[in-house]
Amino acid sequence: MKLLSKYVEFKNGKKRPTSKGTIPVYGGNGILDYTNTANMQSGVVIGRVGVYCGSVFLVREKCWVSDNAIKAMCKENMDLGYLYYLLSSLHLNERRIGTSQPLLTQSILNNIEVEIPELAIQKKISSILELLDEKIKLNNEINNNLEQQAQAIFKSWFIDLEPFSNRKPSDWSVSTLGNVSIMGAGGDKPQNVSPIKTDLYKYPIYSNGLSNEGLYGFTDKPKISEESVTVSARGTIGFVCLRHIPYVPIVRLITLTPKTEIISAKYLYLWLKQLHITGTGTTQQQLTVPYFQKTEILVPSQEIVTLFTTTVDPIFEKIWANQNENEKLSSLRDTLLPKLMSGELDVSGIDL
Structure with missing residues (x-):
């Protein structure tokens, strides 16, 4: 077992810039805003204080990490994907100090003892878990598109009134x-x-x-x-x-x-x-x-409400089916995570 500081460099984030741009600004609960400068090229963002203390976000692009979060950056022989899943498995929220205002510090993180496999094994583990997360992400993107379709149909019918010659029917x-x-x-x-x-x-x-x-x-x-x-x-x-x-x-x-x-x-x-x-x-x-x-x-009239609901029902059924699949995928990922990290599941013979 070795200290996490051997493999990871931790630094506190800084107050977010006021300038606007396309570079994401991360806080303890994910993306807060967008700016035009960065203070991390890639790494893991960790919630540092408050209700989101211990939350983790994988960032593979340059970003700005705000002062309510901590930057975790890979040192030599550490795979970024593996680092993200490692930190996810460490229950960082339970390592916080303070009660009224929970806090996670660099010192706490640096002194966590870990056993890290060789780089090739790290990459295999992260690849397995990322396959599940990528499918979850794809389902979420599909759902966003389906939601936009439902909103577009609603707008056409009840805001622009296109099926009704752009006029509100008299029985509405x-x-x-x-x-x-x-x-x-x-x-x-x-x-x-x-x-x-x-x-x-x-x-x-x-x-x-x-x-x-x-x-x-x-x-x-x-x-x-x-x-x-x-x-x-x-x-x-x-x-x-x-x-x-x-x-x-x-x-x-x-x-x-x-x-x-x-x-x-x-x-x-x-x-x-x-x-x-x-x-x-x-x-x-x-x-x-x-x-x-x-x-x-x-x-609208009951007839139109019923017709509209029947029209969008299949869209929401697909959204809910994808959400249900994501729930199962997340459960599988969360079951595999501690077993892969502990070495209980041996991936050395898997060809990825």
Whole structure:
């Protein structure tokens, strides 16, 4: 066993520049912005402080690493892909110091003891894991394209009114979100929570976070079983998600369950996606149920809502199928990761 400092150079990031450009700026939760200068050519970005302390991001291009993150750069005989998966397997968040404000330091990282295989073995291990991550990435790209298709159809029908000679039909009306949906606010987190999905804890818990559509964990009983929509009410206000699996919403999240005799969840979701949703307040903006209920929404005839929903249903079914495949691929990757890193799975005989 040797210290991680033998293989990796760690440096704190710097305050992000104000200039704009095409070079990504990384923080503890991923890309924050884009600038025109870089302070790392390639490496792994590690969340240094706060809720994202210990998160890791593989970066194979030049970037700027901000002051709430740490740069990890390969020394001799260290493969970058292997370094990323190694750091992912070390549960860095559990090595933090501090309670109210978690912190990860260069000293903590430098003094982690590791056993590193020869470079050829490193490359084989990272190649196996990267094949899974590349498939996950491809599925996400396909889903982004499918989502854009659904939004384009919605815009054509209900914003530009192209199928209706660019005029609102006389049997359509304008109503409010409070009239077309049952709106509520998320509550406290459930008593029974698991960070991973199990046979017992299979229902997702969602918060107002952006990462992984706000997934907080899993629990044993859902609060909402119908297809519905959630909107973040604090932080990044107006982050809209369509929910088709029974779930539990928690604080800082507004839920909208459509009255299906008026509109569908998919129509409601796509309507909200094209809105600029804002909250109230000066020092700390928030979106409240009474305020949001007053928001106007176009209500087409039931016949058109049904026709539209039938049109976009296959798009969302494909999106959900890809998400389900990604869940299985992620589970396989996470199962293989510790076994490959520990040498329990021997890859020396694999030809890649």
